[in-house]
Amino acid sequence: MATTLSVKTSDGINWHVEQQGSGPHLILIPSGEGDCESFSKGAKxxxxxxxxxxxxxxxMVRSPCPPEQIQNVDAPLMAKQINGLLDELHIEKATIFGSxxxxxxxFGLAAYYPERIQSIIVHEVPLVIFPSLFELLKLDDKxxxxxxxxxxxNFFNEDAAAWNGIGKEYHERLEKNYVTWIRGxxxxxxxxxxxxxEMKRRPVTWTIGALNQIGVWFNNIKKAHELGIEMELLNSKHFPYVSVPEEWAEHVKKSALKYL
Structure with missing residues:
Protein backbone atom coordinates (compact mmCIF):
# COMPACT_ATOMS: atom_id res chain seq x y z
CA MET A 1 0.00 0.00 0.00
CA ALA A 2 1.26 3.46 -0.86
CA THR A 3 2.46 5.86 1.83
CA THR A 4 1.12 9.40 1.45
CA LEU A 5 3.40 12.32 2.28
CA SER A 6 3.04 16.10 2.34
CA VAL A 7 6.33 17.70 1.34
CA LYS A 8 7.02 21.43 1.21
CA THR A 9 9.85 22.67 -1.00
CA SER A 10 11.69 26.00 -0.77
CA ASP A 11 9.65 27.44 -3.66
CA GLY A 12 6.50 27.23 -1.52
CA ILE A 13 4.92 24.19 -3.18
CA ASN A 14 3.13 21.80 -0.81
CA TRP A 15 3.43 18.51 -2.69
CA HIS A 16 1.03 15.60 -2.33
CA VAL A 17 3.38 12.62 -2.69
CA GLU A 18 2.71 8.87 -2.79
CA GLN A 19 5.44 6.24 -2.41
CA GLN A 20 5.45 2.44 -2.41
CA GLY A 21 7.72 -0.52 -3.06
CA SER A 22 11.47 -0.99 -2.82
CA GLY A 23 14.37 -1.09 -5.23
CA PRO A 24 15.70 1.48 -7.73
CA HIS A 25 13.84 4.78 -7.77
CA LEU A 26 11.14 5.28 -10.40
CA ILE A 27 9.32 8.62 -10.63
CA LEU A 28 5.89 8.83 -12.31
CA ILE A 29 4.90 12.33 -13.46
CA PRO A 30 1.21 12.80 -14.35
CA SER A 31 -0.09 14.56 -17.43
CA GLY A 32 -2.01 17.83 -17.67
CA GLU A 33 -4.80 17.03 -15.22
CA GLY A 34 -2.02 16.74 -12.67
CA ASP A 35 -3.42 14.12 -10.27
CA CYS A 36 -1.36 11.00 -9.58
CA GLU A 37 -4.30 8.74 -8.70
CA SER A 38 -4.48 7.81 -12.39
CA PHE A 39 -1.27 5.80 -11.79
CA SER A 40 -2.74 3.75 -8.93
CA LYS A 41 -3.02 0.38 -10.70
CA GLY A 42 0.23 0.62 -12.62
CA ALA A 43 2.22 1.97 -9.66
CA LYS A 44 1.15 -0.99 -7.53
CA MET A 60 -3.57 21.10 -8.38
CA VAL A 61 -6.06 20.48 -5.58
CA ARG A 62 -3.76 18.37 -3.41
CA SER A 63 -0.53 20.29 -4.19
CA PRO A 64 -1.24 23.98 -3.48
CA CYS A 65 1.44 26.50 -4.36
CA PRO A 66 2.15 30.23 -4.76
CA PRO A 67 0.56 31.71 -7.92
CA GLU A 68 3.90 32.32 -9.61
CA GLN A 69 4.62 28.58 -9.65
CA ILE A 70 1.80 27.98 -12.16
CA GLN A 71 2.42 30.93 -14.48
CA ASN A 72 4.08 30.34 -17.86
CA VAL A 73 4.76 26.73 -16.95
CA ASP A 74 7.35 25.16 -19.23
CA ALA A 75 9.86 22.31 -19.21
CA PRO A 76 12.62 24.25 -17.39
CA LEU A 77 10.26 25.38 -14.61
CA MET A 78 8.73 21.93 -14.14
CA ALA A 79 12.18 20.34 -14.00
CA LYS A 80 13.35 22.87 -11.41
CA GLN A 81 10.26 22.25 -9.26
CA ILE A 82 10.58 18.46 -9.36
CA ASN A 83 14.33 18.59 -8.82
CA GLY A 84 13.63 20.45 -5.59
CA LEU A 85 11.17 17.75 -4.56
CA LEU A 86 13.71 15.01 -5.27
CA ASP A 87 16.15 16.87 -3.03
CA GLU A 88 13.63 16.90 -0.18
CA LEU A 89 12.92 13.19 -0.68
CA HIS A 90 16.68 12.41 -0.75
CA ILE A 91 16.37 10.68 -4.11
CA GLU A 92 19.81 10.98 -5.66
CA LYS A 93 19.18 9.12 -8.92
CA ALA A 94 16.02 7.89 -10.62
CA THR A 95 14.32 6.75 -13.78
CA ILE A 96 11.58 9.17 -14.86
CA PHE A 97 8.28 8.41 -16.59
CA GLY A 98 6.35 11.40 -17.93
CA SER A 99 3.13 11.42 -19.90
CA PHE A 107 12.98 15.86 -20.74
CA GLY A 108 13.73 18.94 -18.64
CA LEU A 109 15.14 16.88 -15.78
CA ALA A 110 17.32 14.91 -18.20
CA ALA A 111 18.52 18.12 -19.87
CA TYR A 112 19.24 20.27 -16.81
CA TYR A 113 19.94 17.67 -14.09
CA PRO A 114 21.39 14.73 -16.06
CA GLU A 115 23.56 13.59 -13.16
CA ARG A 116 20.51 12.38 -11.24
CA ILE A 117 18.62 10.75 -14.13
CA GLN A 118 19.16 7.13 -15.20
CA SER A 119 16.87 7.38 -18.22
CA ILE A 120 13.50 8.83 -19.16
CA ILE A 121 10.39 7.11 -20.49
CA VAL A 122 7.87 9.38 -22.22
CA HIS A 123 4.44 8.97 -23.79
CA GLU A 124 2.93 11.39 -26.31
CA VAL A 125 4.95 14.58 -25.87
CA PRO A 126 3.12 17.87 -26.64
CA LEU A 127 5.91 19.44 -28.70
CA VAL A 128 3.48 22.29 -29.36
CA ILE A 129 0.20 23.18 -27.68
CA PHE A 130 -2.93 22.17 -29.59
CA PRO A 131 -4.41 25.44 -30.95
CA SER A 132 -7.88 24.43 -29.75
CA LEU A 133 -6.68 24.64 -26.14
CA PHE A 134 -5.89 28.34 -26.53
CA GLU A 135 -9.56 28.85 -27.41
CA LEU A 136 -10.51 27.51 -23.98
CA LEU A 137 -8.72 30.46 -22.37
CA LYS A 138 -11.59 32.64 -23.59
CA LEU A 139 -14.09 30.70 -21.46
CA ASP A 140 -15.04 31.03 -17.81
CA ASP A 141 -14.12 28.26 -15.39
CA LYS A 142 -17.36 26.36 -15.95
CA ASN A 154 -13.60 10.39 -25.02
CA PHE A 155 -10.69 11.89 -26.99
CA PHE A 156 -7.73 11.10 -24.73
CA ASN A 157 -9.16 7.76 -23.56
CA GLU A 158 -10.37 4.75 -25.52
CA ASP A 159 -11.90 3.19 -22.39
CA ALA A 160 -14.30 5.65 -20.78
CA ALA A 161 -15.33 3.09 -18.16
CA ALA A 162 -11.74 2.71 -16.96
CA TRP A 163 -11.30 6.49 -16.88
CA ASN A 164 -14.51 7.08 -14.94
CA GLY A 165 -13.70 4.12 -12.72
CA ILE A 166 -10.75 5.91 -11.13
CA GLY A 167 -13.31 7.26 -8.71
CA LYS A 168 -15.69 10.05 -7.77
CA GLU A 169 -13.20 11.95 -5.60
CA TYR A 170 -10.61 11.93 -8.38
CA HIS A 171 -13.02 13.39 -10.89
CA GLU A 172 -14.23 15.98 -8.40
CA ARG A 173 -10.62 17.17 -8.03
CA LEU A 174 -10.26 17.33 -11.80
CA GLU A 175 -13.11 19.86 -11.97
CA LYS A 176 -10.63 22.32 -10.43
CA ASN A 177 -7.47 20.86 -11.93
CA TYR A 178 -8.74 21.34 -15.48
CA VAL A 179 -8.90 25.10 -14.90
CA THR A 180 -5.36 25.17 -13.49
CA TRP A 181 -4.15 23.12 -16.46
CA ILE A 182 -5.67 25.42 -19.08
CA ARG A 183 -4.80 28.72 -17.43
CA GLY A 184 -1.34 27.80 -16.16
CA GLU A 198 19.35 18.79 -24.70
CA MET A 199 16.74 16.16 -25.48
CA LYS A 200 19.44 13.49 -25.85
CA ARG A 201 21.42 14.04 -22.64
CA ARG A 202 20.04 10.84 -21.11
CA PRO A 203 18.63 7.66 -22.71
CA VAL A 204 15.04 8.07 -23.93
CA THR A 205 12.28 5.50 -24.47
CA TRP A 206 9.37 7.08 -26.38
CA THR A 207 5.86 5.80 -27.11
CA ILE A 208 2.62 6.95 -28.66
CA GLY A 209 -0.75 5.24 -28.52
CA ALA A 210 -1.59 2.89 -31.39
CA LEU A 211 -5.29 3.70 -31.10
CA ASN A 212 -4.94 7.40 -31.92
CA GLN A 213 -5.44 8.87 -35.35
CA ILE A 214 -1.90 9.09 -36.69
CA GLY A 215 -2.04 12.83 -37.30
CA VAL A 216 -2.51 13.65 -33.62
CA TRP A 217 1.02 12.67 -32.58
CA PHE A 218 2.78 12.50 -35.96
CA ASN A 219 5.18 15.25 -34.86
CA ASN A 220 6.39 12.84 -32.15
CA ILE A 221 7.30 10.28 -34.81
CA LYS A 222 9.18 12.91 -36.81
CA LYS A 223 11.07 14.27 -33.81
CA ALA A 224 12.03 10.81 -32.52
CA HIS A 225 13.34 9.91 -35.99
CA GLU A 226 15.28 13.18 -36.11
CA LEU A 227 16.90 12.30 -32.77
CA GLY A 228 17.61 8.70 -33.73
CA ILE A 229 15.16 7.34 -31.14
CA GLU A 230 13.05 4.32 -32.04
CA MET A 231 9.35 5.06 -31.55
CA GLU A 232 7.30 2.35 -29.85
CA LEU A 233 3.54 1.80 -29.65
CA LEU A 234 1.25 1.02 -26.74
CA ASN A 235 -2.22 -0.44 -27.25
CA SER A 236 -3.98 2.69 -26.02
CA LYS A 237 -4.52 6.37 -26.55
CA HIS A 238 -3.22 9.03 -24.13
CA PHE A 239 -3.63 7.17 -20.81
CA PRO A 240 -2.14 3.66 -21.10
CA TYR A 241 -1.68 3.48 -17.34
CA VAL A 242 -5.47 3.82 -17.00
CA SER A 243 -6.75 1.63 -19.84
CA VAL A 244 -3.98 -1.00 -20.11
CA PRO A 245 -2.08 -0.74 -16.80
CA GLU A 246 -0.52 -4.20 -17.03
CA GLU A 247 0.87 -3.60 -20.53
CA TRP A 248 2.04 -0.13 -19.54
CA ALA A 249 3.74 -1.35 -16.36
CA GLU A 250 5.57 -4.10 -18.24
CA HIS A 251 6.78 -1.53 -20.79
CA VAL A 252 8.00 0.83 -18.07
CA LYS A 253 9.72 -1.99 -16.18
CA LYS A 254 11.52 -3.25 -19.28
CA SER A 255 12.54 0.26 -20.34
CA ALA A 256 13.81 1.26 -16.90
CA LEU A 257 15.79 -1.92 -16.27
CA LYS A 258 17.52 -1.58 -19.63
CA TYR A 259 19.50 1.41 -18.34
CA LEU A 260 20.13 0.40 -14.72
Missing amino acids: ILSATFTVTTFDMPG SSGSWAA GIVDNCRPLFE YAATKNPFPLTNE
Missing part, protein backbone atom coordinates in the same frame (compact mmCIF):
# COMPACT_ATOMS: atom_id res chain seq x y z
CA ILE A 45 2.41 -3.42 -10.18
CA LEU A 46 5.71 -1.56 -10.56
CA SER A 47 6.27 -1.42 -6.79
CA ALA A 48 7.26 -5.10 -6.89
CA THR A 49 10.46 -4.02 -8.68
CA PHE A 50 10.98 -0.33 -7.88
CA THR A 51 10.57 2.30 -5.21
CA VAL A 52 7.77 4.15 -6.96
CA THR A 53 7.23 7.84 -6.23
CA THR A 54 4.45 9.88 -7.77
CA PHE A 55 2.78 13.17 -6.89
CA ASP A 56 0.19 15.75 -7.82
CA MET A 57 1.54 18.64 -9.86
CA PRO A 58 1.89 22.17 -8.44
CA GLY A 59 -1.33 24.14 -8.28
CA SER A 100 1.91 14.34 -22.02
CA SER A 101 2.94 17.58 -20.24
CA GLY A 102 4.65 15.35 -17.67
CA SER A 103 7.06 14.47 -20.46
CA TRP A 104 8.14 18.14 -20.57
CA ALA A 105 9.34 17.66 -17.01
CA ALA A 106 11.02 14.35 -17.86
CA GLY A 143 -16.85 26.50 -19.70
CA ILE A 144 -13.35 25.09 -19.34
CA VAL A 145 -14.60 22.19 -17.22
CA ASP A 146 -17.51 21.49 -19.58
CA ASN A 147 -15.06 21.21 -22.49
CA CYS A 148 -12.30 19.30 -20.69
CA ARG A 149 -14.55 16.63 -19.23
CA PRO A 150 -15.48 15.03 -22.61
CA LEU A 151 -12.03 15.79 -24.04
CA PHE A 152 -10.39 13.60 -21.43
CA GLU A 153 -13.12 10.96 -21.29
CA TYR A 185 0.08 24.97 -18.25
CA ALA A 186 -1.67 24.94 -21.64
CA ALA A 187 -1.53 28.74 -21.86
CA THR A 188 2.26 28.79 -22.22
CA LYS A 189 3.31 29.87 -25.72
CA ASN A 190 6.58 27.92 -25.85
CA PRO A 191 6.43 25.21 -23.16
CA PHE A 192 9.12 22.99 -24.69
CA PRO A 193 12.18 25.13 -25.55
CA LEU A 194 14.69 22.27 -25.51
CA THR A 195 17.20 21.77 -28.31
CA ASN A 196 17.85 18.39 -29.91
CA GLU A 197 21.13 18.15 -28.01
Whole structure:
Protein backbone atom coordinates (compact mmCIF):
# COMPACT_ATOMS: atom_id res chain seq x y z
CA MET A 1 0.00 0.00 0.00
CA ALA A 2 1.26 3.46 -0.86
CA THR A 3 2.46 5.86 1.83
CA THR A 4 1.12 9.40 1.45
CA LEU A 5 3.40 12.32 2.28
CA SER A 6 3.04 16.10 2.34
CA VAL A 7 6.33 17.70 1.34
CA LYS A 8 7.02 21.43 1.21
CA THR A 9 9.85 22.67 -1.00
CA SER A 10 11.69 26.00 -0.77
CA ASP A 11 9.65 27.44 -3.66
CA GLY A 12 6.50 27.23 -1.52
CA ILE A 13 4.92 24.19 -3.18
CA ASN A 14 3.13 21.80 -0.81
CA TRP A 15 3.43 18.51 -2.69
CA HIS A 16 1.03 15.60 -2.33
CA VAL A 17 3.38 12.62 -2.69
CA GLU A 18 2.71 8.87 -2.79
CA GLN A 19 5.44 6.24 -2.41
CA GLN A 20 5.45 2.44 -2.41
CA GLY A 21 7.72 -0.52 -3.06
CA SER A 22 11.47 -0.99 -2.82
CA GLY A 23 14.37 -1.09 -5.23
CA PRO A 24 15.70 1.48 -7.73
CA HIS A 25 13.84 4.78 -7.77
CA LEU A 26 11.14 5.28 -10.40
CA ILE A 27 9.32 8.62 -10.63
CA LEU A 28 5.89 8.83 -12.31
CA ILE A 29 4.90 12.33 -13.46
CA PRO A 30 1.21 12.80 -14.35
CA SER A 31 -0.09 14.56 -17.43
CA GLY A 32 -2.01 17.83 -17.67
CA GLU A 33 -4.80 17.03 -15.22
CA GLY A 34 -2.02 16.74 -12.67
CA ASP A 35 -3.42 14.12 -10.27
CA CYS A 36 -1.36 11.00 -9.58
CA GLU A 37 -4.30 8.74 -8.70
CA SER A 38 -4.48 7.81 -12.39
CA PHE A 39 -1.27 5.80 -11.79
CA SER A 40 -2.74 3.75 -8.93
CA LYS A 41 -3.02 0.38 -10.70
CA GLY A 42 0.23 0.62 -12.62
CA ALA A 43 2.22 1.97 -9.66
CA LYS A 44 1.15 -0.99 -7.53
CA ILE A 45 2.41 -3.42 -10.18
CA LEU A 46 5.71 -1.56 -10.56
CA SER A 47 6.27 -1.42 -6.79
CA ALA A 48 7.26 -5.10 -6.89
CA THR A 49 10.46 -4.02 -8.68
CA PHE A 50 10.98 -0.33 -7.88
CA THR A 51 10.57 2.30 -5.21
CA VAL A 52 7.77 4.15 -6.96
CA THR A 53 7.23 7.84 -6.23
CA THR A 54 4.45 9.88 -7.77
CA PHE A 55 2.78 13.17 -6.89
CA ASP A 56 0.19 15.75 -7.82
CA MET A 57 1.54 18.64 -9.86
CA PRO A 58 1.89 22.17 -8.44
CA GLY A 59 -1.33 24.14 -8.28
CA MET A 60 -3.57 21.10 -8.38
CA VAL A 61 -6.06 20.48 -5.58
CA ARG A 62 -3.76 18.37 -3.41
CA SER A 63 -0.53 20.29 -4.19
CA PRO A 64 -1.24 23.98 -3.48
CA CYS A 65 1.44 26.50 -4.36
CA PRO A 66 2.15 30.23 -4.76
CA PRO A 67 0.56 31.71 -7.92
CA GLU A 68 3.90 32.32 -9.61
CA GLN A 69 4.62 28.58 -9.65
CA ILE A 70 1.80 27.98 -12.16
CA GLN A 71 2.42 30.93 -14.48
CA ASN A 72 4.08 30.34 -17.86
CA VAL A 73 4.76 26.73 -16.95
CA ASP A 74 7.35 25.16 -19.23
CA ALA A 75 9.86 22.31 -19.21
CA PRO A 76 12.62 24.25 -17.39
CA LEU A 77 10.26 25.38 -14.61
CA MET A 78 8.73 21.93 -14.14
CA ALA A 79 12.18 20.34 -14.00
CA LYS A 80 13.35 22.87 -11.41
CA GLN A 81 10.26 22.25 -9.26
CA ILE A 82 10.58 18.46 -9.36
CA ASN A 83 14.33 18.59 -8.82
CA GLY A 84 13.63 20.45 -5.59
CA LEU A 85 11.17 17.75 -4.56
CA LEU A 86 13.71 15.01 -5.27
CA ASP A 87 16.15 16.87 -3.03
CA GLU A 88 13.63 16.90 -0.18
CA LEU A 89 12.92 13.19 -0.68
CA HIS A 90 16.68 12.41 -0.75
CA ILE A 91 16.37 10.68 -4.11
CA GLU A 92 19.81 10.98 -5.66
CA LYS A 93 19.18 9.12 -8.92
CA ALA A 94 16.02 7.89 -10.62
CA THR A 95 14.32 6.75 -13.78
CA ILE A 96 11.58 9.17 -14.86
CA PHE A 97 8.28 8.41 -16.59
CA GLY A 98 6.35 11.40 -17.93
CA SER A 99 3.13 11.42 -19.90
CA SER A 100 1.91 14.34 -22.02
CA SER A 101 2.94 17.58 -20.24
CA GLY A 102 4.65 15.35 -17.67
CA SER A 103 7.06 14.47 -20.46
CA TRP A 104 8.14 18.14 -20.57
CA ALA A 105 9.34 17.66 -17.01
CA ALA A 106 11.02 14.35 -17.86
CA PHE A 107 12.98 15.86 -20.74
CA GLY A 108 13.73 18.94 -18.64
CA LEU A 109 15.14 16.88 -15.78
CA ALA A 110 17.32 14.91 -18.20
CA ALA A 111 18.52 18.12 -19.87
CA TYR A 112 19.24 20.27 -16.81
CA TYR A 113 19.94 17.67 -14.09
CA PRO A 114 21.39 14.73 -16.06
CA GLU A 115 23.56 13.59 -13.16
CA ARG A 116 20.51 12.38 -11.24
CA ILE A 117 18.62 10.75 -14.13
CA GLN A 118 19.16 7.13 -15.20
CA SER A 119 16.87 7.38 -18.22
CA ILE A 120 13.50 8.83 -19.16
CA ILE A 121 10.39 7.11 -20.49
CA VAL A 122 7.87 9.38 -22.22
CA HIS A 123 4.44 8.97 -23.79
CA GLU A 124 2.93 11.39 -26.31
CA VAL A 125 4.95 14.58 -25.87
CA PRO A 126 3.12 17.87 -26.64
CA LEU A 127 5.91 19.44 -28.70
CA VAL A 128 3.48 22.29 -29.36
CA ILE A 129 0.20 23.18 -27.68
CA PHE A 130 -2.93 22.17 -29.59
CA PRO A 131 -4.41 25.44 -30.95
CA SER A 132 -7.88 24.43 -29.75
CA LEU A 133 -6.68 24.64 -26.14
CA PHE A 134 -5.89 28.34 -26.53
CA GLU A 135 -9.56 28.85 -27.41
CA LEU A 136 -10.51 27.51 -23.98
CA LEU A 137 -8.72 30.46 -22.37
CA LYS A 138 -11.59 32.64 -23.59
CA LEU A 139 -14.09 30.70 -21.46
CA ASP A 140 -15.04 31.03 -17.81
CA ASP A 141 -14.12 28.26 -15.39
CA LYS A 142 -17.36 26.36 -15.95
CA GLY A 143 -16.85 26.50 -19.70
CA ILE A 144 -13.35 25.09 -19.34
CA VAL A 145 -14.60 22.19 -17.22
CA ASP A 146 -17.51 21.49 -19.58
CA ASN A 147 -15.06 21.21 -22.49
CA CYS A 148 -12.30 19.30 -20.69
CA ARG A 149 -14.55 16.63 -19.23
CA PRO A 150 -15.48 15.03 -22.61
CA LEU A 151 -12.03 15.79 -24.04
CA PHE A 152 -10.39 13.60 -21.43
CA GLU A 153 -13.12 10.96 -21.29
CA ASN A 154 -13.60 10.39 -25.02
CA PHE A 155 -10.69 11.89 -26.99
CA PHE A 156 -7.73 11.10 -24.73
CA ASN A 157 -9.16 7.76 -23.56
CA GLU A 158 -10.37 4.75 -25.52
CA ASP A 159 -11.90 3.19 -22.39
CA ALA A 160 -14.30 5.65 -20.78
CA ALA A 161 -15.33 3.09 -18.16
CA ALA A 162 -11.74 2.71 -16.96
CA TRP A 163 -11.30 6.49 -16.88
CA ASN A 164 -14.51 7.08 -14.94
CA GLY A 165 -13.70 4.12 -12.72
CA ILE A 166 -10.75 5.91 -11.13
CA GLY A 167 -13.31 7.26 -8.71
CA LYS A 168 -15.69 10.05 -7.77
CA GLU A 169 -13.20 11.95 -5.60
CA TYR A 170 -10.61 11.93 -8.38
CA HIS A 171 -13.02 13.39 -10.89
CA GLU A 172 -14.23 15.98 -8.40
CA ARG A 173 -10.62 17.17 -8.03
CA LEU A 174 -10.26 17.33 -11.80
CA GLU A 175 -13.11 19.86 -11.97
CA LYS A 176 -10.63 22.32 -10.43
CA ASN A 177 -7.47 20.86 -11.93
CA TYR A 178 -8.74 21.34 -15.48
CA VAL A 179 -8.90 25.10 -14.90
CA THR A 180 -5.36 25.17 -13.49
CA TRP A 181 -4.15 23.12 -16.46
CA ILE A 182 -5.67 25.42 -19.08
CA ARG A 183 -4.80 28.72 -17.43
CA GLY A 184 -1.34 27.80 -16.16
CA TYR A 185 0.08 24.97 -18.25
CA ALA A 186 -1.67 24.94 -21.64
CA ALA A 187 -1.53 28.74 -21.86
CA THR A 188 2.26 28.79 -22.22
CA LYS A 189 3.31 29.87 -25.72
CA ASN A 190 6.58 27.92 -25.85
CA PRO A 191 6.43 25.21 -23.16
CA PHE A 192 9.12 22.99 -24.69
CA PRO A 193 12.18 25.13 -25.55
CA LEU A 194 14.69 22.27 -25.51
CA THR A 195 17.20 21.77 -28.31
CA ASN A 196 17.85 18.39 -29.91
CA GLU A 197 21.13 18.15 -28.01
CA GLU A 198 19.35 18.79 -24.70
CA MET A 199 16.74 16.16 -25.48
CA LYS A 200 19.44 13.49 -25.85
CA ARG A 201 21.42 14.04 -22.64
CA ARG A 202 20.04 10.84 -21.11
CA PRO A 203 18.63 7.66 -22.71
CA VAL A 204 15.04 8.07 -23.93
CA THR A 205 12.28 5.50 -24.47
CA TRP A 206 9.37 7.08 -26.38
CA THR A 207 5.86 5.80 -27.11
CA ILE A 208 2.62 6.95 -28.66
CA GLY A 209 -0.75 5.24 -28.52
CA ALA A 210 -1.59 2.89 -31.39
CA LEU A 211 -5.29 3.70 -31.10
CA ASN A 212 -4.94 7.40 -31.92
CA GLN A 213 -5.44 8.87 -35.35
CA ILE A 214 -1.90 9.09 -36.69
CA GLY A 215 -2.04 12.83 -37.30
CA VAL A 216 -2.51 13.65 -33.62
CA TRP A 217 1.02 12.67 -32.58
CA PHE A 218 2.78 12.50 -35.96
CA ASN A 219 5.18 15.25 -34.86
CA ASN A 220 6.39 12.84 -32.15
CA ILE A 221 7.30 10.28 -34.81
CA LYS A 222 9.18 12.91 -36.81
CA LYS A 223 11.07 14.27 -33.81
CA ALA A 224 12.03 10.81 -32.52
CA HIS A 225 13.34 9.91 -35.99
CA GLU A 226 15.28 13.18 -36.11
CA LEU A 227 16.90 12.30 -32.77
CA GLY A 228 17.61 8.70 -33.73
CA ILE A 229 15.16 7.34 -31.14
CA GLU A 230 13.05 4.32 -32.04
CA MET A 231 9.35 5.06 -31.55
CA GLU A 232 7.30 2.35 -29.85
CA LEU A 233 3.54 1.80 -29.65
CA LEU A 234 1.25 1.02 -26.74
CA ASN A 235 -2.22 -0.44 -27.25
CA SER A 236 -3.98 2.69 -26.02
CA LYS A 237 -4.52 6.37 -26.55
CA HIS A 238 -3.22 9.03 -24.13
CA PHE A 239 -3.63 7.17 -20.81
CA PRO A 240 -2.14 3.66 -21.10
CA TYR A 241 -1.68 3.48 -17.34
CA VAL A 242 -5.47 3.82 -17.00
CA SER A 243 -6.75 1.63 -19.84
CA VAL A 244 -3.98 -1.00 -20.11
CA PRO A 245 -2.08 -0.74 -16.80
CA GLU A 246 -0.52 -4.20 -17.03
CA GLU A 247 0.87 -3.60 -20.53
CA TRP A 248 2.04 -0.13 -19.54
CA ALA A 249 3.74 -1.35 -16.36
CA GLU A 250 5.57 -4.10 -18.24
CA HIS A 251 6.78 -1.53 -20.79
CA VAL A 252 8.00 0.83 -18.07
CA LYS A 253 9.72 -1.99 -16.18
CA LYS A 254 11.52 -3.25 -19.28
CA SER A 255 12.54 0.26 -20.34
CA ALA A 256 13.81 1.26 -16.90
CA LEU A 257 15.79 -1.92 -16.27
CA LYS A 258 17.52 -1.58 -19.63
CA TYR A 259 19.50 1.41 -18.34
CA LEU A 260 20.13 0.40 -14.72
